[in-house]
Amino acid sequence: MGFEQLAELRERLRAEKVQVKPESTKPPKRKPSPQSKPQEKDPAVEAIWLLQKHFPLAFPVSPAPKVPLKEGILKDAEQHLELLGITSEQLKQGIATWCRGSRYWESMTENAPRLDLNGQAVGIVTVSQALHAKHQAKWQRGQARRNQAKPKALADDTAVEGVVE
Numbered sequence: 090m091g092f093e094q095l096a097e098l099r100e101r102l103r104a105e106k107v108q109v110k111p112e113s114t115k116p117p118k119r120k121p122s123p124q125s126k127p128q129e130k131d132p133a134v135e136a137i138w139l140l141q142k143h144f145p146l147a148f149p150v151s152p153a154p155k156v157p158l159k160e161g162i163l164k165d166a167e168q169h170l171e172l173l174g175i176t177s178e179q180l181k182q183g184i185a186t187w188c189r190g191s192r193y194w195e196s197m198t199e200n201a202p203r204l205d206l207n208g209q210a211v212g213i214v215t216v217s218q219a220l221h222a223k224h225q226a227k228w229q230r231g232q233a234r235r236n237q238a239k240p241k242a243l244a245d246d247t248a249v250e251g252v253v254e
Contacts, residue, residue, distance in 0.1 A: 093151040096138035132175070136183025139173045140166070146208025148187065155192045157203045158184075159211045166206060191229055197222030 140148040144166075147158060159165065163184050167177055175183075187193060199219040202210035214222075 093137070093141060093149075095134060096141065097150065099138075132179040133182040133186040136173070136175050136179045137187055139175060140183060140187070143169065143172060144206045144208075147204050147206050151192070155187070155190070155196045157193075157197050157201050157214050158188065159203045159205045162206065169206070189225075191226055194222045194226035194229070 137148065141150055147156065147162070149155065163181060166173075166180055166184065170177060170180060173180065197214050197219055199214060199216050201214045201219075203212040203214060205211045
């Protein structure tokens with residue numbers, strides 16, 4: 090599930106919670122158990138959701154394809170920290186996460202327009218950038234395959250160890 094889908098699901102669940110919860114009847118208050126933790130939000134996901142909300146042409150919601158972003162987009166976005174309501178570090182994490190996914194690497198094709206926050210073309214993807222993106226996508230696919238193969242290999246090792254003992 091992508092970041093966009095997670096953010097959309099979160100908002101849908103929040104809206105349903107508000108609709109289902111009648112104001113006149115409140116559930117009894119419970120003491121928080123010592124084992125329960127407060128719900129922590131991923132700062133990168135939160136930043137991506139806010140970027141999509143305020144700059145939908147540069148940060149489209151899935152299933153729309155991602156678009157190559159302007160070089161230096163972080164500096165442009167930092168000018169909007171107050172509007173976004175996040176820290177510079179959260180913004181940096183959000184944009185870094187956005188730009189390292191396979192959907193982003195696939196958008197980086199030769200001569201594709203690079204977009205600013207308003208969706209205006211301000212450059213193009215060069216041949217070397219497109220080649221780099223292709224290598225990154227290939228590397229990510231290889232990593233995913235290796236990660237899927239690990240549990241089986243670990244299970245095989247455990248079975249062998251069990252026989253030896």
